[in-house]
Amino acid sequence: MDKLLRSSFSTEELKKVDGISTSEVRDAWAEAMSVFFTPDQITDSTLANKLSISNDTSGFIDNILFPGMMSINVTASGHRFSRSAQDIANDGVDGILVQFWREGQLLSDESGDKHTRPGDIHLVDFSRETDVSASDFDTYNLLIPRELLADSVDLDGLHLKTLSGDHASVRLLRRHLYDLHTEAPNMTAAEGLALVDPTMALIKATLTATPGAQEEAAQIIDRNLLLDIKRFIDTNLSTPTLNPDMIAASLGLSRSRLYRLAEPLGGIQTFIRNRRLRHAFQLLVLRGNEINSLTALAYAEGFQSEDTFRRAFKNAFGMTPSEVKEQGMKAYTEYYSSFPKHKKSMAMGEHLYQQWVSDLFC
Structure with a gap:
C-alpha cells in the first residue's frame, strides 16, 4: 500500500558523525534550509538577548509530501531567515507558507511591532522578499502552491501576516496543521489526496471568514x-x-x-x-x-x-x-497478525524535499 513520501534532516544526527566540525554542521543546516529560506546567525547581541537565542546551531526538518502540498515540521535554534529577490528568481517557488508557531516567537521587523507568539498562525508569500528573526522554535507548516488559494483568497495582504491564536478559527486551523503532520506517516497516498480539498477549505475559511467558506470547511472542522x-x-x-x-x-x-x-x-x-x-x-x-x-x-x-x-x-x-x-506478547501477536504493519523510515539528511519543492511548483 503506497504511503506518503517522507524525508528528514537532523543536525543532531550529523553531530554523531566522527570528525565532523561545527562549521560543517552549520553549512549542512544552511543547505537543508536553503530550499525555503537562507538561515543566518543573529549577530545583533541586543536582538539575540531579546529572543534568548541558543549559541549552538541545531535544526530538524521533517517533510511529508501530499498530492499538491507539503507538510513540514521545523524545530531549530534561533536564526535570521531571509528570501532575497535573487532567491525568488532562482528557485521559482510561488507559494504560500502557512505556519503554526507551536513554540518560540518571530519578529518580522526590528521594532518588534510584528510579533508572532506560540499559538499564532503566520503567513509567508514566497514570491516576496522576507527578512525575519526567530527565537528557538517549533513550527508546523504547510507549503501550498498559489493557485490552490488564489481563486477565493486575496493573497496580496497575506505576506508576513500573523493570525492571533485567540480566534476560534485559528485554533482549529493550527490543530489541523499539527494533526495533519503527525498522522501523515500512517496515511496512504489516497488518504492524503482525500485531505487536500478539505484542508484548503479550512485555510480559506480562516483567511476569509465568509459564510460560504465556513460552510465549505464544515467537514474538516467536524x-x-x-x-x-x-x-x-x-x-x-x-x-x-x-x-x-x-x-x-x-x-x-x-x-x-x-x-x-x-x-x-x-x-x-x-x-x-x-x-x-x-x-x-x-x-x-x-x-x-x-x-x-x-x-x-x-x-x-x-x-x-x-x-x-x-x-x-x-x-x-x-x-x-x-x-x-x-x-502476553503471544496474545498480542495472535490478535494483530491480520493487521501487519510495515514501517519504513528514511535516512536522516536525505533532502528529497528539495526535489519535491521543485516538482510542486514546476
Whole structure:
C-alpha cells in the first residue's frame, strides 16, 4: 500500500558523525534550509538577548509530501531567515507558507511591532522578499502552491501576516496543521489526496471568514472536533464519571452535536467501551505480571462487574482476560497478525524535499 513520501534532516544526527566540525554542521543546516529560506546567525547581541537565542546551531526538518502540498515540521535554534529577490528568481517557488508557531516567537521587523507568539498562525508569500528573526522554535507548516488559494483568497495582504491564536478559527486551523503532520506517516497516498480539498477549505475559511467558506470547511472542522473527543476519552479512560455529559460539558458541545460527531465511531458509548477494552488488553499484555486482580482491573476500566468485563473482552478479542495475561506478547501477536504493519523510515539528511519543492511548483 503506497504511503506518503517522507524525508528528514537532523543536525543532531550529523553531530554523531566522527570528525565532523561545527562549521560543517552549520553549512549542512544552511543547505537543508536553503530550499525555503537562507538561515543566518543573529549577530545583533541586543536582538539575540531579546529572543534568548541558543549559541549552538541545531535544526530538524521533517517533510511529508501530499498530492499538491507539503507538510513540514521545523524545530531549530534561533536564526535570521531571509528570501532575497535573487532567491525568488532562482528557485521559482510561488507559494504560500502557512505556519503554526507551536513554540518560540518571530519578529518580522526590528521594532518588534510584528510579533508572532506560540499559538499564532503566520503567513509567508514566497514570491516576496522576507527578512525575519526567530527565537528557538517549533513550527508546523504547510507549503501550498498559489493557485490552490488564489481563486477565493486575496493573497496580496497575506505576506508576513500573523493570525492571533485567540480566534476560534485559528485554533482549529493550527490543530489541523499539527494533526495533519503527525498522522501523515500512517496515511496512504489516497488518504492524503482525500485531505487536500478539505484542508484548503479550512485555510480559506480562516483567511476569509465568509459564510460560504465556513460552510465549505464544515467537514474538516467536524474532523478536528472528533479528534478532540477521541483525545479527551483516551485521557480520561480511568475516570469513573466519563460519560457523554462529561465530554459534552468539557468540550463545549451540545449532547446532540456530540452524538452526531460520534456516529463514525459507532456511537459515543460504544467507543468509550471499546477504548477501555483495548486499554485493558494492552495492560494485560505489557504488565500482566503486575495485575493480581481482574476484578480490580474491570472496575478501573469502568466496568461494574468482572463478569460483564470478561464477556465484553471475550467478544472483542476472542480471548478471555486470563488467557491474554497468560500469553502476553503471544496474545498480542495472535490478535494483530491480520493487521501487519510495515514501517519504513528514511535516512536522516536525505533532502528529497528539495526535489519535491521543485516538482510542486514546476
